[in-house]
Amino acid sequence: MSLQLYDTLTGQKAPFTPADPQNARVYVCGPTVYDYAHLGHARCYIVYDVLTRHLRTSGMRVTYVRNVTDIDDKIINRAAERGEQPDQLAARFTEAFREDMERLGNAAPDVEPKVSEHLPHIIALVQRLIASGNAYEADGDVYFSVESFEGYGKLSHRNLSEHETGASGRTDAEQTARKRHPADFALWKSAERSEVGWESPFGWGRPGWHIECSAMSMEHLGETLDLHGGGLDLVFPHHENELAQSEAATCKPFSRCWMHNGFVEVNKEKMGKSLGNFFTARELFRHIEPEAVRFFAMTVHYRAPLGFEFEEVAGGAPRFPGLEEAERRLEYLYKTQLRLRELPAERIVPEGWVPDAISGFPKALKRALDDDLNMPIGLAALSDLLASVNELCDAALRKKGTAQQAAVDAAERAFEALQRRLGIGFQEPREVLERIRDRRAEARGVRREWVEQRIVDRAEARSNKDFAAADRIRVELTEAGVELLDSPAGTTWQIA
RNA sequence: GGCGCCGUAGCCAAGUGGUUAGGCAACGGUUUGCAAAACCGUCACACACCGGUUCGAAUCCGGUCGGCGCCUCCA
Numbered sequence: 061m062s063l064q065l066y067d068t069l070t071g072q073k074a075p076f077t078p079a080d081p082q083n084a085r086v087y088v089c090g091p092t093v094y095d096y097a098h099l100g101h102a103r104c105y106i107v108y109d110v111l112t113r114h115l116r117t118s119g120m121r122v123t124y125v126r127n128v129t130d131i132d133d134k135i136i137n138r139a140a141e142r143g144e145q146p147d148q149l150a151a152r153f154t155e156a157f158r159e160d161m162e163r164l165g166n167a168a169p170d171v172e173p174k175v176s177e178h179l180p181h182i183i184a185l186v187q188r189l190i191a192s193g194n195a196y197e198a199d200g201d202v203y204f205s206v207e208s209f210e211g212y213g214k215l216s217h218r219n220l221s222e223h224e225t226g227a228s229g230r231t232d233a234e235q236t237a238r239k240r241h242p243a244d245f246a247l248w249k250s251a252e253r254s255e256v257g258w259e260s261p262f263g264w265g266r267p268g269w270h271i272e273c274s275a276m277s278m279e280h281l282g283e284t285l286d287l288h289g290g291g292l293d294l295v296f297p298h299h300e301n302e303l304a305q306s307e308a309a310t311c312k313p314f315s316r317c318w319m320h321n322g323f324v325e326v327n328k329e330k331m332g333k334s335l336g337n338f339f340t341a342r343e344l345f346r347h348i349e350p351e352a353v354r355f356f357a358m359t360v361h362y363r364a365p366l367g368f369e370f371e372e373v374a375g376g377a378p379r380f381p382g383l384e385e386a387e388r389r390l391e392y393l394y395k396t397q398l399r400l401r402e403l404p405a406e407r408i409v410p411e412g413w414v415p416d417a418i419s420g421f422p423k424a425l426k427r428a429l430d431d432d433l434n435m436p437i438g439l440a441a442l443s444d445l446l447a448s449v450n451e452l453c454d455a456a457l458r459k460k461g462t463a464q465q466a467a468v469d470a471a472e473r474a475f476e477a478l479q480r481r482l483g484i485g486f487q488e489p490r491e492v493l494e495r496i497r498d499r500r501a502e503a504r505g506v507r508r509e510w511v512e513q514r515i516v517d518r519a520e521a522r523s524n525k526d527f528a529a530a531d532r533i534r535v536e537l538t539e540a541g542v543e544l545l546d547s548p549a550g551t552t553w554q555i556a
Numbered sequence: 557g558g559c560g561c562c563g564u565a566g567c568c569a570a571g572u573g574g575u576u577a578g579g580c581a582a583c584g585g586u587u588u589g590c591a592a593a594a595c596c597g598u599c600a601c602a603c604a605c606c607g608g609u610u611c612g613a614a615u616c617c618g619g620u621c622g623g624c625g626c627c628u629c630c631a
Contacts, residue, residue: 359569
């Protein structure tokens with residue numbers, strides 16, 4: 061194992077070394093479940109899914125914990141707007157989130173702790189911080205004192221005295237008045253008896269935003285994590301505050317490595333809920349194969365911005381150039397797999413030479429991911445692999461051509477490596493290809509039965525050597541957006 | 557105001573002191589009844605600009621311009 065990862069805390073790449081080499085303890089901040097997952101969530105959790113797959117495939121055991129924040133003001137407010145119980149709304153979106161993650165090919169985490177099931181742990185941690193002198197009560201609220209923790213600011217590399225508190229204009233004046241220092245943050249917020257809340261030694265209230273992750277990660281993974289991850293927007297204040305309160309409480313390093321993925325951008329601007337420029341994952345799934353969204357997320361390094369484009373089309377379905385390109389590349393992968401698996405057995409001869417791009421793929425992929433999870437380099441290796449496998453198939457399908465058994469086997473091992481490390485290529489090729497084609501046909505208003513009937517008509521014309529009639533049918537279908545692909549095995553079709 | 561990131565061929569995107577990244581588009585070829593797919597080749601000695609360091613800089617240093625992010629809603 062020789063994975064190098066960029067660590068936000070040090071600002072440098074370093075070997076990833078879990079305290080227990082037999083078990084990497086990874087905690088990733090999960091969603092606040094008051095809405096559907098958007099493309100930003102999709103990207104983030106794809107990154108950590110690849111991380112855990114890569115570690116496991118390289119022989120490391122991983123305990124992957126990703127929480128669900130099911131207690132939050134946004135959930136309560138959204139529930140009130142909809143006349144729904146907050147816990148019901150949260151449960152609904154938790155389930156939707158799991159479905160979306162599964163469709164993206166993200167394996168479920170080993171533990172998915174919920175805030176609502178960790179109130180005792182949260183309260184105990186707050187008490188511990190009060191006892192250690194790092195937190196104080198004020199009118200039923202409890203605040204963490206940033207001045208009590210010497211390292212405050214070390215993760216986000218900012219200086220308490222220099223940073224302009226409230227520069228984003230979102231601070232709450234009433235709360236600020238109760239704080240000893242403007243940067244102090246709430247561990248516990250008092251609530252009216254009529255509001256959603258829990259009994260605590262500090263009174264009726266709810267946990268603050270950051271404390272739940274500290275409490276849950278310690279409960280499930282211990283006081284020092286091997287890796288803590290999340291979106292770049294969590295560096296400050298969320299992770300900075302988690303780090304401060306955790307290290308203040310335990311006097312131990314909170315995480316051995318901090319990993320943050322870059323944003324998804326729309327027109328060079330961050331995709332975000334506040335800007336209203338986001339697409340939910342399931343909205344995109346209506347237009348694009350979910351696995352293509354996964355592929356798209358891998359075309360860029362995880363710390364770089366992922367540029368997303370869409371075009372409104374008057375009277376038609378919107379276009380997503382980047383996602384569509386990713387989907388075409390995914391089709392190419394599955395078409396290649398299908399060709400390989402359908403090579404006639406009599407064309408495969410024993411032994412033989414294996415092209416480097418095929419035999420070397422598993423190692424090339426590992427090497428790419430070992431270098432700070434460089435997925436674009438991994439995909440470059442995939443391009444070489446696919447070209448090489450197609451060359452192999454071309455050679456075998458030529459008259460009197462053959463393919464070497466060793467090369468076919470090596471290609472299968474390469475596809476396994478792709479699936480295990482990147483989580484790409486996990487579906488049945490024929491099913492994916494048909495689903496993509498049928499979805500495009502539907503979007504174009506093309507009926508499958510009609511196309512198939514015309515293919516039969518054309519086959520009859522061709523068998524009578526009436527090529528003029530056959531070509532008229534091809535033109536007719538082409539005008540409808542249907543491309544015909546003749547092969548020795550018959551005619552298939554796709555949407556141009 | 558503070559801290560930080562980015563600017564690479566038509567487009568997207570890796571790399572980051574000396575050696576072909578890769579994809580998409582376009583064009584040429586092999587193949588095909590026609591066509592597509594697939595494969596091969598070309599576009600590609602590209603790295604915002606100005607200085608400096610160096611035998612050598614897209615890569616390191618300084619500055620300039622342009623774009624973006626965070627500074628208690630955010631993945």
